[in-house]
Amino acid sequence: LLVSQDWLTKFGYLPPPDPVTGQLQTQEELTKAITAMQRFGGLEATGVLDEATLELMKTPRCSLPDLAATETRRKRFAQAVTKWSKRNLSWRVRTFPKESHLGHDTVRALMYYALKVWSDITPLNFHEVAGNNADIQIDFSKTDHNDGYPFDGPGGTVAHAFFPGDHHTAGDTHFDDDEYWTFRSSDAHGMDLFAVAVHEFGHAIGLTHISAIESIMRPYYQGPVGDPLKYDLPYEDKVRIWQLYGVRESVSPTAKPEVSKTDDHPVLPELPENRSTVP
Incomplete structure (x- = not known):
């Protein structure tokens, strides 16, 4: 269970334990966090750590959190929309x-x-x-x-x-x-x-x-x-x-990408489609 709590904290579903009291999460908070994780992951939202949920927690993934601000956190943790100002x-x-x-x-x-x-x-x-x-x-x-x-x-x-x-x-x-x-x-x-x-x-x-x-x-x-x-x-x-x-000027929103011409692009080596690359 602790491993699951660490996972839920790491990816933004559960606030970290209170640094002053060391108070861990209540069962209610835990159930809420599991439900949010299940919804985000496309699973049935049961609030229970069932097999499918534990399986998804074991799936390789990106290290960044899914929810930038859980409701219990203060606003300063919220992920503001950021973008590059240069092109x-x-x-x-x-x-x-x-x-x-x-x-x-x-x-x-x-x-x-x-x-x-x-x-x-x-x-x-x-x-x-x-x-x-x-x-x-x-x-x-x-x-x-x-x-x-x-x-x-x-x-x-x-x-x-x-x-x-x-x-x-x-x-x-x-x-x-x-x-x-x-x-x-x-x-x-x-x-x-x-x-x-x-x-x-x-x-x-x-x-x-x-x-x-x-x-x-x-x-x-x-x-x-x-x-x-x-x-x-x-x-x-x-x-x-x-x-x-915004959209690149030359782009039609529904067009498929053109297959790149390789003149000025790096070349990717060809691998037989069905051959494993594991030595």
């Missing part, structure tokens, strides 16, 4: 996965295409830079990496990103280097790096988690999303990002 944003992979079968160029190409998903439909432009001044610094880190969101080994929390704002970590995106990152793999064991990156870059430009089952901004890992060059954002996510930044 040209720089990015850089500062640290790469240490022991990965994905080469540096593949990782960079996947980041490029995951950002392109968002810039294709908004007025935002992303460009890769060298040096330490990138707006979006990308790192692969393990366990505690000094940002308040420690990773936890394979599974559990797999990545997180910081919302836009004035703080120096704004836009920064971190992936857990203890995950087995994959690309174009049908293998159930790995984490599809492109799918997770699209989600995290959604945070880096201002989107919070939502409960919609189809959304890429749902907090739980949903498996691979197919070919990065042909990926089309769910309509729900398009509408939310348009509310923040």
Whole structure:
């Protein structure tokens, strides 16, 4: 039960224990928190830690909370809507996965295409830079990496990103280097790096988690999303990002993405569609 309480606190469903009295949550607060988590996760809202609920709690996911302000917290915890005030944003992979079968160029190409998903439909432009001044610094880190969101080994929390704002970590995106990152793999064991990156870059430009089952901004890992060059954002996510930044001039709201021409784009290595990438 304590593990579940920690989980509910970590993801915004339950306020932390009172630091003065050490008072833990009442049964009523706990039931309310479980119900909110079940609703957000698309489960039947029973308020009871049943098997389906415990199973969802074990699903790999993003480290950011789902509810930024529970009703019992004071308003200062509320997540204000944040967005970038500029339209040209720089990015850089500062640290790469240490022991990965994905080469540096593949990782960079996947980041490029995951950002392109968002810039294709908004007025935002992303460009890769060298040096330490990138707006979006990308790192692969393990366990505690000094940002308040420690990773936890394979599974559990797999990545997180910081919302836009004035703080120096704004836009920064971190992936857990203890995950087995994959690309174009049908293998159930790995984490599809492109799918997770699209989600995290959604945070880096201002989107919070939502409960919609189809959304890429749902907090739980949903498996691979197919070919990065042909990926089309769910309509729900398009509408939310348009509310923040407006529509890119060349975009028809219902059009499918054009398959990228590769002249000026990084090339992704071909992998046989059905071959496992696990050695």
